[in-house]
Amino acid sequence: MLAATLKRALAQPKISKVAVNYQDHPDGDKRCDRCVQFQPPDACKVVDGAISPQGSCRIFIPGPPRT
């Protein structure tokens, strides 16, 4: 029964949103769609879960402009 309740999530552990203080709004010029880790349309290479392009977090790293 326990096995039935266990559901595999992502194969590779990512970091939780709370650990990077993710917010679904920009922090000044810091926006997820301007970060090198952002994966369009709504993901991040290192942070778990759905990511808003307008979101922001503590580990923002500016990347090249996206076209």
Next chain:
Amino acid sequence: MIRTGLRVASTRQPRLSTIVLLGVTVFAASLIIAVPWRRAFSIPLYARQTGQPCATCHTAFLELNPFGRRFKLGGYTLNGGDWTGPPFAVMLEAPTYTHTEAGQPGGAAPHFGPNNNFAFQQASLFTGGRFTDNLGAFIQGTYDGVARRFAWDNVDIRFAKPINVDGHNLLWGVTTNNNPTVQDVWNTIPAWRFPFISSALAPTPTAKIFIEQVYAQQVAGLSAYGFLDDIFYLEFGGYRPLSNNTQKALGVSPTGQSPINGVAPYWRVAIEPNFGDHSWEVGTFGLASKVFPMGLSGAGTDSFTDVGIDTQYQYLGDPHTVTARVAWIHENHNTSASQTLGLADNSNNQLRSLNASLSYIYDKTWSFTGGRMSIGGTPDATLYGTFTGSPNSANWISEIAYLPFMRGGPSFWPWLNARIGLQWIRWDKFDGATTNFNGAGRNAHANNTIFGYVWIAF
């Protein structure tokens, strides 16, 4: 054991070397400040793997922030970088400079003078990182520039996997490692607490609690852990001693060890709520075992139980970061076998240690830390070998450190990270006394230490 060089006090106060050190440090810092910056996505090993600068995982290396803790609990497997080279990194603790208020007659260590010693303290080679989606490692080998020998150092190999259990996120894993508390992710526990770097040429107290690195690199451990809903952490495992031949093959001298008999259970429980820029941890940890005193089995075993409680608070703002850490450990040590063998006066002893520190970090670049360390317990002159019979010691530590590359190294060396620091230790009590702690007139203040260091990794 106290180094015999401590038995006679010296009053030499060479100030020239201190001035030279400060000059070298300022010169090095000036060079670092002068070079152009380049945002690095490829700092040592994990930075290259994740594509993140050091500041993503560390407040000021080596202290971890919430991201770094989860990276470690996740088995060092997180990707994100484009590095395709070999998974190696190098760390150097060089040069270092150690000045004590009074010299250590006979030399601070073999091949070193009584005072004002410059040293190439340590060189380490790291490998590990991500092997598979769920398997990764931290593997360190170290050349000790003071002892002049190479040995394996901290090793932590782990499997980790996130799952969902009835709507709850559980990150579970298994770690095998060679040092109790090295697998931990908070900077309150002995393996990773402040001071993060210490002089190998400065006097240290004789008494030591078992969980405080006594078994580092002498054991093999296996433990399972779970991190539930990003808040609750639970770990349980055990350690067994490595054979003398295995230790020798790995560069460790088994002489004088008190090996574990059987399996020593290890446990860790902690909660870490994160709210906005705040992270707060409260926990407990411990290790218990039966041991053969000095490796002698003729009188049976001693036993010890170490129980620690700890808390760590972090404010992770920009540009201000603050960390407060406190850990208190109590050890109950049944020394009946040691007493029978003439290695202890009492059949039972207790030790208690306190380690508390507060850091302020500005712009991930300048770190200011003050701390208090104390250890105390029941007197036992034969067990501790101190002149007073007491294990009590206490000091204050303050440190300033400059970390110019937390956001990435210079353009000519983008993988470089560095910590340049100056540390001052003031001893209130040493091996049971404020004055004449060794019977030869040496006072605790004579061990006050100024330690300057350049600590780099690439």
